[in-house]
Amino acid sequence: MTDRALYLRIADEIADEIRSGRLTDGQPVPSTRQIVRDWGVAMATATKVINALRTAGLVETKPGSGTVVRPREQCPAGTSRSGVAEPARHAVLTRHEICDAAVQIADAEGLGFVTMRRVAAAVGVSTMALYRHIPNRNDLTVQMADSVFASIRIPPIPVTDWRQRLDSGAHLLWTVFNRHPWAAEVLSVSRPQQMPNLLPIVEWSLSTLRAMGFDAHDMMCTHINLFGHVRAMALVLLAESQAQADTGMSADDWMRHRAGSRQRQPTSTGHPGIDYVTREQFDFNLDTVFEYGLQRILDGIDAHHRTLGLAT
Structure with a gap:
């Protein structure tokens, strides 16, 4: 009977699959749910398995793909693919490390799988130890959402070019949501949370609208509708x-499947609009749909601006 921790023994088995080539670069490794099912362990143990493989430099997390084998050329110098060493314990755990671990779980599996217990297992501490840094899960999810907006860089667009500024602001948010769509679940339109990293983009929007000559009512209604459009499309995303993860079918594949079913039905269905777009095979691209909606909102802002006699 070995004294080696169970999660390290499981990690060794997966590492052996990688070493032998049965799991190749970019290929998904067993998810935490699969580890729980196949090895009969608790979710906390499965999380520690993935974390050990990640610490060893053997795997990486890719949004939309889960945890995959890290390309060999990207592995740190000296990394061995023959086994997994027990990760060294951090002398001091930081809120940043906790938040980063939680973001990785959310990116790979969704916000619903982010629990205090799972995050604690990922950073190698007890759940109670985690509470010394983060008071509760709600506070953690807010910090997670705020952290993903830290990459936003406000472009040097003059305040007089209102359309380009509002357009750029919406696209900055859309880019973040594409990388971390779960963040849309955290952000509230009616009860905005305190997020230092999101504050600059809010100020960017409101100062632009103020420079256009709008009063506080028009400023807030416009800002909320713009933000609401981006967030709503992110929730669709x-x-x-x-x-797609559940069915293995993209939106276009699903549309084509449904179109095939409809074509086998009688021609006259009493739904001419639906029949028309089905025949035309609409390209369901969410980036295109997002862009269409954004430009129509900006057109409406422009029209209202001119109606008020504020356009120059």
């Missing part, structure tokens, strides 16, 4: 990514 999230639902689509989950549906």
